[in-house]
Amino acid sequence: MGTIQTIKGTKDILPQQITYWQYLEKTASEILSKACYQEIRTPIFEQTPLFERGIGEATDVVGKEMYSFVDQGEHSLTLRPEGTAGVVRAYIQNKLFALGGIQRLWYSGAMFRYERPQAGRQRQFHQIGLELLGSDSVRADVEVIAVATDILTTLGLKNLSLQLNSVGDQNDRETYRQALIDYLTPYKDDLDADSVDRLSRNPLRILDSKNPKTQEITVNAPSILDYLSNSSRQHFEGVCGLLTDLGIGYQLNPRLVRGLDYYTHTAFEIISSDLGAQATVCGGGRYDGLVSQLGGEKTSAIGWAMGMERLILLLEKLQALDDNSPDIYFVSRGEKAENQALIIAQKLRQNDWKVELDLSGSNFKKQFKRSDRSGAKMCLILGDSEVETNTIQLKDLITGEQQTLNQEKLVESLPSKK
Template sequence: MQRLRGTKDILPDESIFWQHIQNTASKLLTLASYHEIRTPIIESTSLFKRSIGNGTDIVNKEMYSFTDQGSRNITLRPEGTASIARSFINNNLHKDNTVKRLWYLGPMFRYERPQNGRQRQFHQLGIECIGSLNPMADVEVIRIATNILNSLNFSEYTVEINSIGTSEEREKYKEKLIRYLTPYINDLDHHARSKLITNPLKILDSKNIKTKEILNNGPSLYDCLEKSSKKHFQEVCDYLECLDIEYTINDKLVRGLDYYNYTAFEIKTKKLGSQDTICGGGRYDSLIKQLGGPNIPSVGWAIGVERLLLIIKDKTQIELQKPKIYIVSEGTKACKRILKIIPLLEKNNISYNLDLNNSNLQKKLKKANKLGAKICIILCDYEIQHNCITIKTLKNGSQEQISILDTNKLIDKIISET
């Protein structure tokens, strides 16, 4: 049996990097009063159709959807924000009228062509700040994203921002864009032609050189924004400058989900080739209301963990934890004695590896050295006969027998040697 295409086994020597990312993010997010939320990986298909949008590639081509045994239309979540919004409504998290700061880390699913940094089961670390229209909320989430990257010893990135205004302002822009691009329809790439009617804004992030050249002389989304949208965006820029966060205004940045408005942003790097976006997000003030909840503004982002791993692994020296103690026992009586000692090690936070092989003592000692243990606890026939435990220091080969009843001396010896 082989694993499915687009999925990956996360083995122990790699999972330590996942733990490092989660621990780093959790520490920083806790400082900023963000609290973890965990939502199901399956949701009603209608949730994503209503939130992400029927004109998006995610809904039209990439969702893993099926009908369950209760004839319900179910989808493996392709992104996290819609599930957070659904949970926010279902659990009445708006009742106390306070800003909710939430973070999550978990698997998402999209049927895409697998490539480096893009899997069909992938993982996102994301945050959502729910309940504030203040441009400072936009800047707070951007600052936290850069703070996490910097804390992971990665600084080779750029922050790109744009204002995509309101849905009404975007409709005006779409009309202008369609009118402008229609005479060039034969010069556009296939993807752009297919999006011209269904989702023309997605043409703006085309990688095709000819299409990009055509867009350079096209209408500007910014020119379609009203005063309030421009004011919000200017304040975001001012706050970023106040924090000395360097940014670039990218007037072609629109993101791929329909629920965004006002601020949209991406954090990119040249270290990943074509898959250059590490973090993407923005403001989504109408999503919760659109899903049947109250009219509550929100802003957030998601980081692709697989892509983040690709760029930090070479910069981060992490190894699997080596046990301080290797435990060797032979015979039923010895094993029973050892089982009484292990809780003492755990109580004192001493890591250990219990030998479960049937090899001889010399092979067991070689195994202890190979694993990097500092001490070997030996309890065999000799120790049972003399009612003691042998403590062998692997670095210099010295050893000492300690009474099996003197547990305090045993623990003190272990601590002093490790």
Template sequence: MQPLRGTKDILPSDVTVWQYIYQTTLEILSLCSYQEIRTPIIESNSLFQRSIGNATDIVNKEMYTFMDQGERRIALRPEGTASIARSFISNKLYQDSKVKRLWYFGPMFRYERPQNGRQRQFHQLGIECIGSIDPIADTEVIRLANKILHKLGCSSYKIEINSIGNTEERFTYKQALIEYLLKYEKDLDKESRKRLEINPFRILDSKNKKTQEILNDAPRLNDYLNTESLNHFDAVCENLNYLNIEYSINNKLVRGLDYYNYTAFEMKSKELGSQDTICGGGRYDKLIKQLGGPDTPAVGWAIGIERLLLVIQNTVKTNKKINQTYIATQGSNAKQRVWDIIHLLEKEKISFELDLSNSKLIKQIKKAYKSEAKICLILGDKETANENITLKWLNENHQETISIANLIQKLRDVL
């Protein structure tokens, strides 16, 4: 049996890095009043249709959907923001009128062609700042993404930002963009020709050189923004400048989800090839109202963990977990009495590995050496009869037998 295509096992040797990412994030975000939230991986299919947009590739091509036994159309979540917005509404988190700072870490699902750093079950770390329209909220989330990536040892990326205005401004720009591109329809790549009717903004992301040449003279969204949108974006840029966070303005950056407005941003690494976005996000002020909640502004981002791992795999140094003690037993009485020893170790929080091999004592001790533990605790019939235990120092190759009553104090002294 093999794992399904586009899925991967996260083995114990890998989990330490995942735990490091989680703990680092928890430490940074807790200082800034962000609280972790965990939402179901299954949601109503309509949630993502209404939030992400029917014209997006995610909804049209990539979502895993099925009918459950209650004849409900269910989807595996393809991203985190829509679920957070749904939770904000269904749990009435808006009742106290306070800004909600939330973060999440978990699996997402999209039916895409598996590539390095892009799986069908993938994982995202994300934050959502809900309840503030102030540009300083945009700055806060960008600053935190930048801080987390740096703390994790990821520094080879660039930040690109853009203002994509509001719904009305984008609609006007969309018409102008379509009108321009129709003149070059035959010269566009195949995928862009399809998107011309369905989602022309996605053409701006095309990697095709010919299409990008055509886009060089295309209308720019910035020219269609009103004073309010421009002022908001200018304030975000001024804050980033004050923080000395380097960024560049990319007028073609629009993001692939329908719910964004005003600020959009991405953090891209040259080490990832064409799939170079490690972190992406932006402001989504109308999504919560669109889903039936109160009119509530919000801004957030998500980091792709698999892509992040590709960038930091050679820089993150995590300590290999080595148990402090190894327990070897011989004889039926010792195998029963060993539980008393284990209770003592657990109470003192001394890590251990109990040999379960049923091998002779000499083979158990050989395994103790291989385990890299500091001390081997040996409990045989002789020790049991005398209420003793033998401690063998594996690095120094000497041993002593002491009373079980003195074991913990001895271990306190040497560990």
């Protein structure tokens, strides 16, 4: 094919699917707004160091997945691979902290990661996310999780499970990290190659390896939950307790490790059993260190992001498309009639009717065929004889009954919808 195609890992969202997107966006934004989160829109690209410093140089996202380029001014820029860093940058730059103690923000938009596409994974994908800045309260953690579950259940999604863990603060993690290395080192020869590699770079990540042999080894590995300081443990237990009070079920998962460096304390993922290998539908956690790391005042914060494509994959399995059929299919023939039909159609639309005008100019038979296929329940007919008498025919496409109406009184004479 000589024609230009979409870039690998990107997709057009076609009219057939757009109803799902609109449904998702509407549902989410309503729930977010009820919880008093406000939308924020940040640029789709940022200075590269924002992500390097924010997400962590050692992470895969920064190390090998960023779409970075140098512009004409020789600045290194990057298409955002995630949303949090940009929002935090905006929070600091615009001094949003000055507006009051707590900021509740949400965003949605395209993210970019240079990865091999597969089910539920694209190079340009969309996330809807939320950030709650300025609170270290247990209730903040729980509020944020509750908003997420609220969105997902309102969407009607099932077979989801909330995985919960705490990765502690920096000290907790350091002692745990050492304990884990001590435990795993004797098994070094039995670990898979990737895990051996991670032993020195990022041993926590070995815990969620899918390699069966590695999994066997890590079954008895020390748990991070045993290495939490008193205050870290208190926080985490508080979160668990409140979730239970709210009736939100969860599974403790000490192996849950998020891929981005900035997470502290609470980490969670909501996974679906109805997707392929990329089953995480929502991921997030607390990031008390990020704001200061990016040059702001020390600020506690927590947030999450949902993968919109993955949600839509689930929605598509769940429910049929909305009906896109017009209320009225408009059949017309003859120059005068065709022009007149255009004018009448416009008037009907202004009166809240969904009207599809047949533009083909083909004979009535063909137009009726199309009116039938459009799914409309009725059609209007305007031809030479109607123009002469100032009338219009209304045909009920289900019963086949047809009546003559006065053009002037059309809007009033139409049956009520539904």
